[in-house]
Amino acid sequence: MIPILGLVAGVLLGLLVDPTVPLWLQPYLPIAVVAALDAVFGGLRARLDGIFDAKVFVISFVSNVVVAALIVFLGDQLGVGAQLSTAVVVVLGIRIFGNAAAIRRHVFRA
């Protein structure tokens, strides 16, 4: 319940405030969002599996975001930022797909 409320509140806040993203954050924000989405899907799946742990969720959320941003940052420093961004997005996308498949099995029993 709390995560849904938090999401809705965050979306509303973003719609209301509508801030401009600082330039230094612009390459990292989409990656961070995808990483956080991955963590959220993972948490949802764990909950459906009955093994949800708040601590693990929080740590995985934060570390997901930090590691994803760090990878992109390193890629930027090495001159392969765009490629590494793509790599991170692909990996996280695959994980999201996997989690979504597990959730689907729980919800639809199929």
Next chain:
Amino acid sequence: MTTDPTPGTPSPAGQAAAPEDPAGAEPAPGRRRDLRAAVLIGVLTLLLGFAFTVQVRNSDDEQLLAGAREEDLVRIVDEVNSRGVRLRELIADERRALRQLTSSDSETASALEEARSRAASLGVLNGTDPALGPGLRMTLRDPDDAVRVTDLVDVIQELRGAGAETMQIDGVRVGLTTAVTGTAGALMMDGRPITAPYEVLVLGSPQDMETALNIPGGVVQNIGSRGGSVTIEQVPELVVDALRLLPEAQYADPEDD
């Protein structure tokens, strides 16, 4: 600490990667921890929603160009360029118009000046304006009432031939349509009777006119032979102030081209 995840949790990136976490086994002793976790989860998801919305909005306006295909970009650049060209042409047009307006302003002023001076000289010529300048004051005495219309017309013609610019005879301004009528002794200028001695005020080069009047067989001699006499006095500053009304053209309209 019953909810501790196994130390060998493989991935830091997601719960799904660690489905063997013994989470949620028995959360009884950690009520305060539960609250803190709930707050943390709420904050994190709130941040996620916020960042998600911001990113979506951001990419709405910026990835528009970044994600456009090459031909689209070329087209957009073309459009921007042609728009720039159009705007430059517009600027040039406006500049030209501005220049024309400012210069036509001064043209108007000079045209007005010219029109004024033309009106002034036409006014002198037509007798609608008083005139001032060097000229002659002549007095034609006619004790025998012998001066005829033609003699007076001769005087006028001779003066005009000698460069007279405007004149008046006995208080009647001589203009383009001035008529001398009547009979000797009862002459009329423009229908107004004049009486001897006739006073002629004429503007022009005094020497030229005096010479012209005094030539042998000329006007002065002619009037003398009729028993009259002419006295001529050169005046450096003479005022011709008799005025005529300008006849309004009834049939002729000015033709503008």
